[in-house]
Amino acid sequence: MPVAPVGGGTEAPVTLLLVEDDDVIRRSVALALERYGYRVAPAADGLSGLELFREGGHDLLLLDVMLPGLDGIGLCRRVRETSTAPILMMSARGDALDVVSGLEAGADDYVVKPVDTSVLVARIRSLLRRAAFTSAGADATGAAAAPADGTRLVFGDLTLDTAGLDVFRAGEPVALAPTELRLLLEFAASPSVVLDRQTLLRNVWDYGWDGDTRVVDLCVQRLRRKIGAERIETVRGFGYKLRRS
Structure with missing residues (x-):
């Protein structure tokens, strides 16, 4: 049906x-x-x-x-x-x-x-x-606005506006694809906490079953290129974590 x-x-x-x-x-x-x-x-x-x-x-x-x-x-x-x-x-x-x-x-x-x-x-x-x-987090023009007080998460030179869903690096807006943004939000919700690939597949890709973890690895690579390679740390044998500074 x-x-x-x-x-x-x-x-x-x-x-x-x-x-x-x-x-x-x-x-x-x-x-x-x-x-x-x-x-x-x-x-x-x-x-x-x-x-x-x-x-x-x-x-x-x-x-x-x-x-x-x-x-x-x-x-x-x-x-x-x-x-x-x-x-x-x-x-x-x-x-x-x-x-x-x-x-x-x-x-x-x-x-x-x-x-x-x-x-x-x-x-x-x-x-x-x-x-x-x-x-839903973009304004009517689609342009990035300055983060509002109380909605900013700051990790070094990276700022995430959780209300407007805008990302800034060194004050400059960063354009992220929807999956990249969801991945960043997942990391930002638990900074310094190691997230394994299967958890990321479930929470970001909505996989209700074991999926191909290469999807995670390559999306992390793309995200690193946009927000800084050092911002997301690989913990070998476990997964990834977002560095606070």
């Missing part, structure tokens, strides 16, 4: 950009997602997908890794140049190189084809919740 997507009710349907070159897979995935109430904008290659993305109006991108013209990894990188929209990669083999490359390029998560529709929808909903949470 179809279940209303995030933002259901009288709101406009959530629109997904699906880029998949296999006609059968593209049509079957689109049909399955439409049964769950999503609106799907399909594209058969990377360049067409990039063109559709630039037209705007998509709440989440679902990208195959192997695409003609511009592959999914390249498309993900192009999208990340201008957007923090949620990106879910699809890999035919679950190949380690595909997974790592996609996550390094800026994807939030990945699924392995063939994927069960219920699993795919669960991943999509999780990403949309993170995006909605991030959007």
Whole structure:
């Protein structure tokens, strides 16, 4: 039975950009997602997908890794140049190189084809919740505002405004993708406390089962590049912790 997507009710349907070159897979995935109430904008290659993305109006991108013209990894990188929209990669083999490359390029998560529709929808909903949470903290213009008194968490040169969900490094705003922001908030809630990867998968990615911890490791790497490599410390054999200073 179809279940209303995030933002259901009288709101406009959530629109997904699906880029998949296999006609059968593209049509079957689109049909399955439409049964769950999503609106799907399909594209058969990377360049067409990039063109559709630039037209705007998509709440989440679902990208195959192997695409003609511009592959999914390249498309993900192009999208990340201008957007923090949620990106879910699809890999035919679950190949380690595909997974790592996609996550390094800026994807939030990945699924392995063939994927069960219920699993795919669960991943999509999780990403949309993170995006909605991030959007709720932005002001009407989307610009970062100065943190309000009583809502600031300060870690060295890093300031996190927990009310406006804005991040500043040395006074300059830092643009974080929804998953990166959720990850930072999870660390900031327990500074100096070591968080293992499975805990982060449950709390940030909403995994109700054991997932691929490479997702965590690569998102931590991306977050480090934006807030300072020294800010998140690796505790070998255990996990990660946010340094207070």
